[in-house]
Amino acid sequence: MLADIATSLSSPLVHSTLMFVLLRFACLFSTSKLLSFFSFLPLGWLLLCSMTYPSVILIKHLEDPYPTIKIESKVWRQTDAIVILACNYVEDDDLPFVSRWPNCSMQRNHYAAQMYHSVNKPIYLAGGILGRRDVYSQAAHNQEFLTTMGVNSHDIFINSKGNNTETEVAALAEMLDGKYISLVTSASHLTRAITYFEDYNIKVLPIPVEHLSRKNVEPVLGLPNASSLYRSERALHEYLGLIYQNYLR
Numbered sequence: 001m002l003a004d005i006a007t008s009l010s011s012p013l014v015h016s017t018l019m020f021v022l023l024r025f026a027c028l029f030s031t032s033k034l035l036s037f038f039s040f041l042p043l044g045w046l047l048l049c050s051m052t053y054p055s056v057i058l059i060k061h062l063e064d065p066y067p068t069i070k071i072e073s074k075v076w077r078q079t080d081a082i083v084i085l086a087c088n089y090v091e092d093d094d095l096p097f098v099s100r101w102p103n104c105s106m107q108r109n110h111y112a113a114q115m116y117h118s119v120n121k122p123i124y125l126a127g128g129i130l131g132r133r134d135v136y137s138q139a140a141h142n143q144e145f146l147t148t149m150g151v152n153s154h155d156i157f158i159n160s161k162g163n164n165t166e167t168e169v170a171a172l173a174e175m176l177d178g179k180y181i182s183l184v185t186s187a188s189h190l191t192r193a194i195t196y197f198e199d200y201n202i203k204v205l206p207i208p209v210e211h212l213s214r215k216n217v218e219p220v221l222g223l224p225n226a227s228s229l230y231r232s233e234r235a236l237h238e239y240l241g242l243i244y245q246n247y248l249r
Contacts, residue, residue: 006244010237012229016046049232050224056213059235063187064215066208071111071118079121079205080179084112085168085193086127086138087186101145104186107210109142112184113149115207121182123151124175125158126168137161165189165241166249169196176202186210188234192241 009015023039048054069076087104101109112123123146127138137160147153157175162168180203185193187208197204212231 006240007237010240011233012046012049012236016042016049047224050226050229052222052225052228053217053220055228055231055235056217058232059188060213060217062191062235062238063208063211063213066187066190066206069182069205069207071114076115076182076205076207077119078180079182081176081181082112082115082121082123082207083172083176083181083183084108084123084125084142085165085183085185085189086125086142086162088130089138089141091131091134091136091141097148104210105142105145108184108186109145110149111207111209113146113151115182115184116146116151116155120152120155123156124172124181125156126160126162126171128161128163128167130163165193166196166245169193169200173197173200173202176200179203181205182207184209188212188238192238192245195245 009018019042020039023035023042027036027039049058085108087108088102089105090100090102092100098106115121116123125139125142127142129135129137137158139158139160143153143156143158146156159171159175161171176197177200181197183190183193183197183204184207187210190206190208194204194206212234
């Protein structure tokens with residue numbers, strides 16, 4: 001329930017519009033000029049979230065702590081297994097195979113497959129059935145992606161449970177007991193994900209992919225755009241998730 005609320009409210013379009021409407025409604029019953037002024041602040045926030053540089057700064061704090069781990073690096077080869085967290089998949093056989101994967105799933109799975117072909121390490125997947133009309137679990141879909149990329153099915157271990165990061169990690173915890181893992185997931189998602197694994201005393205090497213900001217950025221002026229809104233939404237979703245993880249669970 002909390003996850004669904006956080007997902008909805010993480011969109012600047014949603015929470016900014018909601019706050020603006022609520023504050024303007026409150027202005028109908030108040031003569032306060034200060035309240036009238038504050039009622040327009042959500043629109044300013046929406047503008048910032050829709051611009052390139054502010055949205056990049058918002059997400060860089062989440063992405064920058066984790067250095068890039070290249071395929072040829074010896075660091076990840078010291079780990080015992082590769083773990084890929086699920087993102088999403090569109091169950092629509094009328095679409096080409098490649099079109100069924102959102103960017104987060106594509107990058108996580110593709111990079112892990114590259115790692116596997118460099119050094120054959122076991123891959124662990126979790127994730128249950130997400131869509132109301134879906135038939136197969138996210139773990140099963142990711143397994144199909146990996147085998148299509150040439151990963152031996154005998155090296156893939158799945159648990160078809162979990163509908164968010166917390167429950168996916170819980171589903172994998174027993175299978176990963178005592179292992180040192182390479183965790184492949186979106187760069188902005190790593191802070192939350194690592195903490196959940198460490199709750200089970202599982203040692204983690206972060207493998208960040210799907211970066212939504214560059215390593216080196218400079219202030220830039222630009223018009224509001226949908227890409228920046230999406231970047232801000234992803235960042236805010238993670239910040240809300242961290243609040244839940246640290247204070248509410």
